Amino acid sequence: MVRLSKFFLVGAIACAALIQQCAIGMAADWPSRPVTIVVPFAAGGNTDTIARIFAGYLSTKLGQPFIIDNRDGASGAIAAETVAHAAPDGYTLFYGSTPQISIVPYMQHVNYDPQKDFVPTSIFGTGTFVLSVNGDLPVKTTQEFIDYARARPGKLSYGSGGNATISRLAASLFVARAGLNLVHIPYRGGGPAMIDFLGHHFEMYFGSALEVVPLKSDPRIRLLGISSEKRSSQFPELQPIAEVLPGFNLSTWNGLLAPAGTPPAIVDRLTQASVDAAHDPQIAAKLRGLNIEPGGGTQAEFLQTIRNERAILGEAIKTADIKND
Numbered sequence: 001m002v003r004l005s006k007f008f009l010v011g012a013i014a015c016a017a018l019i020q021q022c023a024i025g026m027a028a029d030w031p032s033r034p035v036t037i038v039v040p041f042a043a044g045g046n047t048d049t050i051a052r053i054f055a056g057y058l059s060t061k062l063g064q065p066f067i068i069d070n071r072d073g074a075s076g077a078i079a080a081e082t083v084a085h086a087a088p089d090g091y092t093l094f095y096g097s098t099p100q101i102s103i104v105p106y107m108q109h110v111n112y113d114p115q116k117d118f119v120p121t122s123i124f125g126t127g128t129f130v131l132s133v134n135g136d137l138p139v140k141t142t143q144e145f146i147d148y149a150r151a152r153p154g155k156l157s158y159g160s161g162g163n164a165t166i167s168r169l170a171a172s173l174f175v176a177r178a179g180l181n182l183v184h185i186p187y188r189g190g191g192p193a194m195i196d197f198l199g200h201h202f203e204m205y206f207g208s209a210l211e212v213v214p215l216k217s218d219p220r221i222r223l224l225g226i227s228s229e230k231r232s233s234q235f236p237e238l239q240p241i242a243e244v245l246p247g248f249n250l251s252t253w254n255g256l257l258a259p260a261g262t263p264p265a266i267v268d269r270l271t272q273a274s275v276d277a278a279h280d281p282q283i284a285a286k287l288r289g290l291n292i293e294p295g296g297g298t299q300a301e302f303l304q305t306i307r308n309e310r311a312i313l314g315e316a317i318k319t320a321d322i323k324n325d
Contacts, residue, residue: 027265030090031064037256038069038083039095040076046210046290050254051095053286054124057277062269068095076100077110084112088261093270094118098166098252102310106317118257119267120302122274123295125287128251129170129227130212131241132197132205135219142225142244145204146178153181158204159197161190169316170206170227170250176319177245197221208252209235209291227251234288250312253305255295271299 037055041047048070055066071079080100086092094100101114112118131142139145149156158175160168163186175182185202187193190211197205198220205212206227213235216223226238229249241248256274258267277283278296287294 027090027263027269030263030266030269031062033091034065034067035062035091035093036067036069037093037095038071038079040072040079040097040100041070042072043068043070047095047097047254050125050287050290050292053283054095054256054274054277057280057283058273061273061276074108074110075104077104077108077112080104080114080118081111083257083259084117086259088259088263090258090262090266090270092259094257094259095254096257097254098309098313101306102313103166103169103317106314115306117260119260119262120299120306121256121258121267121271122278122299123253123255123297123302123305124274124278125255125292125295126251126253127292128209128232129167129206130209130223130235130238131174131225131227132207132212132221132223134197134200134203135222136200137203137222139224140222142239142241145224146180146244149178149180149182149204154183156180156204157183157185157202158206159185159187159193159202160206161193162186162188165190166250166252166313167193167206167208169313171204172319173250173312173316174206174241174245174248176316177248213291232293234291234293250309250316253295253302253309254292255302267299 037051039048039051052068055068058066071082076099080094080096083092083094104110105114133139133145137148139148158171160171162168167190182204190207193205194207194211212223215221223238225241226232226235227241227250229240229242231240232238256270258270275296278294284294
């Protein structure tokens with residue numbers, strides 16, 4: 001019986017060693033065929049555009065085609081589920097963003113665990129939100145708007161691209177932390193919301209930099225503050241809201257994630273390629289042209305960003321009481 005146990009133990013150790021050697025061999029040869037990057041939104045959108053810039057770089061850098069597979073639906077959950085259940089061999093990757101990891105799982109049932117089913121590489125780019133108000137309001141700073149709104153409880157309103165959007169959550173968090181009483185008006189997307197905002201159908205809007213910064217010279221709106229913790233190198237004239245409401249820090253990221261269990265050597269190669277891409281002058285210029293700040297940090301920084309945003313967005317969702325909307 002003892003000999004039999006020893007036999008099985010030796011066999012198990014040998015099997016484990018063989019599996020490890022196979023994994024090492026697979027990682028060394030990767031990529032040896034085309035790689036699919038699943039994008040959670042339709043073709044033509046901002047995330048898709050950035051993903052295609054990245055995929056083009058990876059194709060050149062790593063010597064194999066990196067093919068975009070757009071799988072929109074369920075706020076990105078369909079795409080996330082596809083990758084979470086894919087073989088962890090480095091040939092199916094997820095070009096994810098904040099909603100699929102830190103918003104959607106709070107809002108609906110999903111068939112993936114955002115913290116256990118993915119391995120992050122490096123953040124490719126980040127975007128911030130801009131606090132904007134009607135241009136005819138007698139305010140020029142974030143603090144002046146807070147004072148103005150506090151003096152008019154229930155009389156001002158803010159719009160958003162929808163109940164579960166980051167623009168809604170950013171505005172809801174701002175309203176709660178500033179102690180304001182504003183009426184929320186949800187729209188079916190940022191486009192319709194911006195049209196009515198420019199028409200002065202509501203007083204405040206938290207839009208992405210891509211939405212509102214190109215209109216900064218439009219007298220119909222006034223840009224007051226930015227949601228990043230520090231001043232943006234792209235928009236240094238915008239005061240961080242955190243200087244008025246300490247701890248207010250909300251931005252979005254996008255970057256590549258692999259299925260859990262992907263060999264570390266493959267993840268490391270993807271991480272380094274992500275860092276190199278974000279630091280490439282031509283790539284960085286393209287991202288900034290889309291009002292996206294290039295990333296290029298470490299895996300540990302990516303993980304910490306996810307932890308931080310899940311905490312703050314969880315607070316925002318609870319504050320907004322979105323499930324009851």
